[in-house]
Amino acid sequence: MTLHLTEQSATLRLRQGRLLVELDQQILTQMPARKVRCVVVWGNVRLTTPALTFLLRNQVPILFTSLDGAFYGAAAPHSLAPAARLRAQFNAAGSVRLRLAKAFVLSKLCSSRLVLSRFAPRYPSVRELLAQLEPLAARLEGTTELDRLRGYEGIIARLYYQALQGPLSPYGFTGRNRRPPRDPVNAALSYSYALLLARVQLAVHSVGLHPEVGMLHAESRRNPALCLDLMEEFRVPFDLTVMRAFMKGTLKPLEHFEDKAHGIYLNEAGRKVLIRLFEERLTQEATHPAGWKRPFAATIEHQAQLLAAALLQRGDYRPYHLVMP
Structure with a gap:
């Protein structure tokens, strides 16, 4: 636990x-x-x-x-990861790094399209933005430069959050913002991402990979780049938890949030609600594109294991993304 x-x-x-x-x-x-x-x-x-x-x-x-x-x-506990695994991670470059980075971005695109397709019938604005996402898969496949791939990831995120303005507008959402978050939805998203990062950190640590040596995200002492890479596969699935919490009234803007330091933040009661929902989500079944089913907690751990194996060139890496039920 x-x-x-x-x-x-x-x-x-x-x-x-x-x-x-x-x-x-x-x-x-x-x-x-x-x-x-x-x-x-x-x-x-x-x-x-x-x-x-x-x-x-x-x-x-x-x-x-x-x-x-x-x-x-x-x-972190003082334990030495297998030298070959760390060496493979540090030396990942060229086609290996690009292939893994591309997998993370394609995962984000697939999940974003699926979620937006659920809202498209009721929101014309979502349909328009979803149409702009459609051609990006082919462009991603043909990308040979990491910086361009990062640019596509930014475009996907921008269109995705822009599309969510329609269904989430009743809760004050006008697009993604943070530091500080300016509405309840952004406050909940930021907190949810912090919870998710903690879970991904645990998975990356368990397989002996260095959290700061990323494939997609640039290396930084301030951010665990590899954890942020793997997080891309799970942001959208856990966004659904936040969306449902607002739409079902589990999270209430007037009851679970407070104005503070020029922003909007979850209060103590709101944090407890979101932590409970997050932990419940971890126990729910996730269907992998490969066909197998496991709880989200086990799926995150499995993807970290697959990533470690791919870095050692012991198999192809297949990312997780949402699939049609």
């Missing part, structure tokens, strides 16, 4: 084989320590040295983010 520490000024302690979250000497929650596979620290939460030591000794990564989802960094 992933342990999300969201209660501000709380402390995570280890006591008799259990992890306890305490605030003002009151136990908020507790669980068997060995059931925790990842810890995400949101904002101002403390970890005692025994708790931190236990987590690192048991290969449990700890991710640190701001309360609003900005990724700060990670405390």
